[in-house]
Structures are given as structure tokens and as C-alpha cells.
Amino acid sequence: MSEQLQRALSGRTALVNVHWQNDIAGGNGAFAPFFWESIVRSGATQRTVELVADARKSGMLVIWAKAEFRPGYPELPLNNGLNEAIKASNALIHGSHGAENVADLTPLENELVVGHPGTSAFRDTLLDAVLRMNHIETVLFTGVATNITVEGTARDAVNLGYRAVIVSDACAAATDAAHDATLETFSMLGQTATVEEIRAAELAGSVH
Numbered sequence: 001m002s003e004q005l006q007r008a009l010s011g012r013t014a015l016v017n018v019h020w021q022n023d024i025a026g027g028n029g030a031f032a033p034f035f036w037e038s039i040v041r042s043g044a045t046q047r048t049v050e051l052v053a054d055a056r057k058s059g060m061l062v063i064w065a066k067a068e069f070r071p072g073y074p075e076l077p078l079n080n081g082l083n084e085a086i087k088a089s090n091a092l093i094h095g096s097h098g099a100e101n102v103a104d105l106t107p108l109e110n111e112l113v114v115g116h117p118g119t120s121a122f123r124d125t126l127l128d129a130v131l132r133m134n135h136i137e138t139v140l141f142t143g144v145a146t147n148i149t150v151e152g153t154a155r156d157a158v159n160l161g162y163r164a165v166i167v168s169d170a171c172a173a174a175t176d177a178a179h180d181a182t183l184e185t186f187s188m189l190g191q192t193a194t195v196e197e198i199r200a201a202e203l204a205g206s207v208h
Contacts, residue, residue, distance in 0.1 A: 005193050009201045011137030011163065014061040017048060018121060018143025018150045020105040021066055023091040023098030025144045025172075030091035030098060035144050038179070039172045047170040047195045048142045049104050054199065056108070061134050064107045065114045065121035065143070065153065068094040075117045082148070119152035128160055138163040140198065142170035147182040154190060164190035167198065 023029040025045065027036050039045055055062050069076055073087045086092060092099045094115070107113050114125045121127050131139065139157050141164065143150045150171050157164040166186055173179040183192045193201070 005165070005191055005197060005201045009138060009165075009198065012135050013138040013140060014063060014131055014134065014136045015051065015055045015140045015142070016063045016065060016121065016127070016153065017052065017105065018065045018141060018153055019067055019145075020045075020048065020064070020101050020143060021092065021098065022100055022102055023089075024067070025105075026098075026102050030086075030089035034174045035172060038174060038176070039144065042169065042172050042179075044142075044144070044170055044172040045102070045104060047167070051140070051142060051167060051170055051195050051198070052105065055140075058202075061131075061136065062108075063112045063114065063127065063130070064101065065116065065127070065149070066099065066101070067092050067117065067149070068099045068115045069117055070094060119149045120156045121149070121153045122156040122160065131162065136162065138165065140165045140167055142167050144172050145178070146171040146173040147178040148173075151182050151186060154186060158189045165198070166190065166192045167195060168192045169194045 024031050025039055052062060069092055071093055076083050076087060078084055112130055114121050114127050116123060116125050139162050141150050141154045150166060154164045154166050168183055186192060
């Protein structure tokens with residue numbers, strides 16, 4: 001456990017869970033051919049379940065980010081392959097089963113759910129305002145995909161002045177190479193840590 005991680009977690013912390021939705025992280029979702037094998041093999045869902053349970057027990061602020069669109073995708077610019085694939089798959093329509101969270105990672109009624117159309121949960125949402133209202137200093141990130149919206153949201157968190165930690169074993173990407181490259185790059189901006197490292201840092205901080 002690094003002193004840097006322990007220092008980050010000594011501040012008021014929130015957990016932001018990114019795109020744990022049926023179309024993205026579910027076995028039968030529109031993007032299952034890209035992500036499902038990696039999610040299962042890495043155990044990312046179960047690690048996130050454990051971290052969410054720990055966060056709720058400790059009273060940590062838990063937030064959920066969802067990609068969702070209106071029918072016809074009027075808010076989705078078709079300027080890249082990902083967005084074109086979303087529209088072609090008729091995925092992530094607001095109110096659809098595909099846009100809902102996977103069963104094991106369902107938000108509680110009192111937990112903020114942020115819907116957004118892009119690759120950052122901060123853009124044109126209440127996320128930053130809610131974090132500031134709750135005096136949050138450090139944000140932990142889980143989700144799919146590591147190298148797309150998890151990274152995009154974590155980078156925006158850094159730019160907005162938060163300490164950002166990508167939870168490495170509670171995220172997944174289409175390939176291990178993409179996942180690992182994101183973690184390596186992001187370590188220059190924020191931090192990465194496993195669920196166990198976060199638990200150890202929090203425990204160490206609680207006994208001082």
C-alpha cells in the first residue's frame with residue numbers, strides 16, 4: 001500500500017460506478033461480444049459488488065453513471081465508430097432493459113444516478129455539483145470500459161481538482177492490453193489501486 005493512496009483516501013471520498021448496464025456489462029447486451037469475456041475472466045463485477053457494499057456500510061457517497069439516449073439518438077454525434085455502433089445496435093435507449101444496471105449492481109433509491117450521452121459523466125450533468133456539495137476530495141472509479149468512459153470521467157475529475165483513483169480490478173475493457181495501457185497512463189495523473197489495497201489504506205487510516 002502506498003503512502004500516496006493512504007493520503008488520498010484520508011480525505012472525504014465518493015465512489016462513482018460507470019456503465020454497469022445490461023447493454024455494456026451484461027452477458028446478453030448489445031456490447032457483450034466486446035466486453036463480456038473480459039468482465040467474467042477479470043472478476044470485475046464481483047470486485048465492484050464488494051466495493052459498493054463496503055462503501056455503503058461506511059457511509060461513503062455512492063454514485064452511478066449511465067449512458068442513455070432518447071429514441072433516434074438526437075444527442076449522439078455520429079462522428080466516431082463507437083457512437084455509430086451504439087446507434088446501429090439500438091443500444092442504451094432510456095427506459096429500456098439494456099440501459100438499466102445489471103442485477104448485481106442496482107442503485108439504491110437514495111443514490112444519485114447520472115445519465116449522460118458522452119464519454120465523461122461530468123459533462124452537462126450534476127456530478128461535479130453533487131461532489132462539491134458533499135465536500136468530496138477523492139473519487140474512486142469502477143466500470144466498463146476502463147479505456148473509454150472510466151478513463152474519460154477520471155481524467156475530468158483530475159482536471160476539476162479531485163484526487164482520482166481507478167479501481168484496477170473493478171474495471172474491464174475489451175482487451176487486457178487496453179485495460180493495462182489505461183492504468184499505466186492514468187498513473188501519471190491520478191492513482192490506480194485494487195479493492196484490497198483500498199481496504200488496507202482505509203483500515204490503516206482508521207487506526208491512526
